[in-house]
Amino acid sequence: MLGIPDSYSDYVAWEQLPHLWCAGCGHGIILKGIILSLGELDIPPHKALLASGIGCSGRAGDYVACHRFQGTHGRSLAFATGIAAAQPDLTIVALLGDGDAGAIGGNHLIHATRRNINITTVITNNYNYGMTGGQFSPLTPENSITSTSRSGKTESIMDVCSLVAEAGANYVARTTVYHVGEMHKFFKEAISTKGFSLVEVISPCPTYYGRYNKIGNSPEMLNWLKEKAIPLEKYNSLSQEEKQNFVWRGKLIQRSREDFISKYKKQQSAVK
Amino acid sequence: MKNMFIQGNEACALGAINAGARFYAGYPISPVNELSEFCSQELPKLGGIYIQMEDEIGGIAAVIGASLGGMKAFTATSGPGFSLMQENLGYAVMAEVPLVLIHVQRYGLGTGVATKPGQQDMLQARWGTHGDHPIIALVPSTVQECFDLTVQAFNLAERFSSPVLLLTDAAIAHLRERVIIKDAEELNIINRKTPSVSPDEYLPYAPDEKGIPTLAPYGGRHILRVTGLFHDERGYSTSNPEKCRKLLERLHNKILNHQKELPPPKYYGKDGAEIILISYGISARSAREAVERGIKKGINMGMINLQTVWPFPEEHILNLCNKAEKIFVVELNMGQITGEIQKILKGQAEVIPILRYDTNVITPSEILDKIESVVK
Amino acid sequence: MKTRWDIMLAGSGGQGLGVAGNILGRAAIIYKNYYAAHNQSYGARARGGLNQSTLIISKDEIIYPFVKEADLLLALTSEAYKKYEPMVKDSGIIIYDSNIAVEPAGRVKEYSFPFAEEAKKLGHPLGITLLALGTVLKITEIIPPEPFIKALNEFFKSPALELNIKSFQRGMELV
Structure with a gap:
């Protein structure tokens, strides 16, 4: 289905494999999608940086051979703001988890978006904190069973895509690990967009979320994602009540607000 | 200039x-x-x-x-x-x-x-x-x-x-x-060192002879890998006990073995004084004024004005206090640095705190009054 | 100049006490590279109410940089006069606005001039402290007027500069 560019090998730290992710986890698919996109866009490893945070997704940096930055929990976008300022020509992909991006890093997400820092953010949303034992995150659907919501999550879900769209992102899309072709296309579009872009990828965590919510093992979770995630247009045509059973996938926004550093340098040179 | x-x-x-x-x-x-x-x-x-x-x-x-x-x-x-x-x-x-x-x-x-x-x-x-x-x-x-x-x-x-x-x-x-x-x-400006090896041989966290890594900036051909997890010389995470211990020791030793390069304390007043004040920051200004006034009154005193506080300049303080009988530590807190001085001078000299923690800077008169009340 | 002057400028927020102290210190450095140390009120106090700014000018190094006893008090409000008068050394001087409601303490040498009135006449009430400093420098001769005007040039641009120089000179003429 996907053409694998020759340079693919150059981005992978082969000696670091096998990875630590559980069998059936979606993180590997997402990381591979990012790497393939960088290769296809001809961004050499030394011009690419993978910034991650803490949690399962945070470990992705251990498997890449391009520049790697792993920050403290939730702060990756704040760190990357400094990196992007110092190295404006670097392609920065921030790979965050749902807890990383939505909970502890929620404020940095809003402000990196609002500032329009030239970063592509990929949120791996596996509906829970996998590394620490399957607790719910803000991006976990309401009523979900998790290790800290045994009788169902009381809080409502945070729609991170709508949030960053409202905050001014230049590109926002959502898909799932099942829709790998679409994911790949979104990654390439997001990386090619100057300014802040974000792709949320819903990903199976069979170890915790699938098990707790009786969805099943990895193939069953993928099938579940296939059924659950419907195109944005179709989703929009549903009634409020019907919408409760689905999650949309697709491209929410694409625009071209000037990014922070370009605008800052222009403004400052005008007053000199 | x-x-x-x-x-x-x-x-x-x-x-x-x-x-x-x-x-x-x-x-x-x-x-x-x-x-x-x-x-x-x-x-x-x-x-x-x-x-x-x-x-x-x-x-x-x-x-x-x-x-x-x-x-x-x-x-x-x-x-x-x-x-x-x-x-x-x-x-x-x-x-x-x-x-x-x-x-x-x-x-x-x-x-x-x-x-x-x-x-x-x-x-x-x-x-x-x-x-x-x-x-x-x-x-x-x-x-x-x-x-x-x-x-x-x-x-x-x-x-x-x-x-x-x-x-x-x-x-x-x-x-x-x-x-x-x-x-x-x-000014004498020190800039970051750059890698002396080829990108293929480059290990971002490989220490030099002084224990210092060479962090090439992001965006160059030398690939930089940074994590807050314990890591190996390549910058990949590790939980290997030996590697963790060695990294932790190197982080300490790279500084502690070269403490001589840190700014030494300044000393004011009589050399080899019996009474020595130790202070830093704004309270050192009051302490030094108190010493000037004390010397005019005939008190054999001196003052150590710290420039580096961490790592604690133990050797300098021990050397400067070798003839001191009473050490007064002046600070705007409830005795934080006093505790450090007590730790290193225990038994060698009496360590007496002169503290103020009411939002105001301590005055020279307060300090001198306290010293005179102890020394007389 | 005598070896050291401990100066206290006091009044209310918005009278430019901080910037005036800054300028006088700068002028002392321009004049003879004297040592100088300046402090001013911070926070909400800088925006109103009792406000002060202290300055030490010295031929020798200033070790303790805060004014505890003043050689000179400039008081622009009665509140300032009452609060800081006791801090003036017996050998010191007080210069205050003649229109403020105070009973002169009479302990030290005192002078009074209608600073606020004069500043208003010049159409520059914000220049009151600079105007008063004209008087202060004329009486005390801490430094000559030329370096002070030079310092004003560093701080202000036209038309504020001309107004402030005029205020300062008017202060000198009052004596």
């Missing part, structure tokens, strides 16, 4: 800029604002960048990012902001990121008293972040030292590949004094 009449906050900003800093990120807080405002105006003129982040956590994070991108970078804050920065400060120690953090101490605990001075964060500066770690912290007592020690802080950050703290206080930050400002060309 020029003579200026400026505040401590401005002298710190000028020191940073003349040392080569071109990136500042932070969050507004009293009593630091003259410093950040100065940076917001001056850095862009030099092609630099000022970013006002969403909080102090983001401030130090952006500074770490910019430093790894190859810029000399710094932030400044006060009590509550310093608390928020602790996690990422520890990250910078772990990842060996050169940066300067200027902490303008205000009267502390909780939200404190925002415009009044204190020296209540001396031990937080040493141990505020979790985990065993080394830290370098400098303490200026004059506006001139605000400039000079900021320059040194940047040099030490690059030399040791480490964050360096500059601990001022609300009084010195707002005090305006005559200062000699040296231009960049007149």
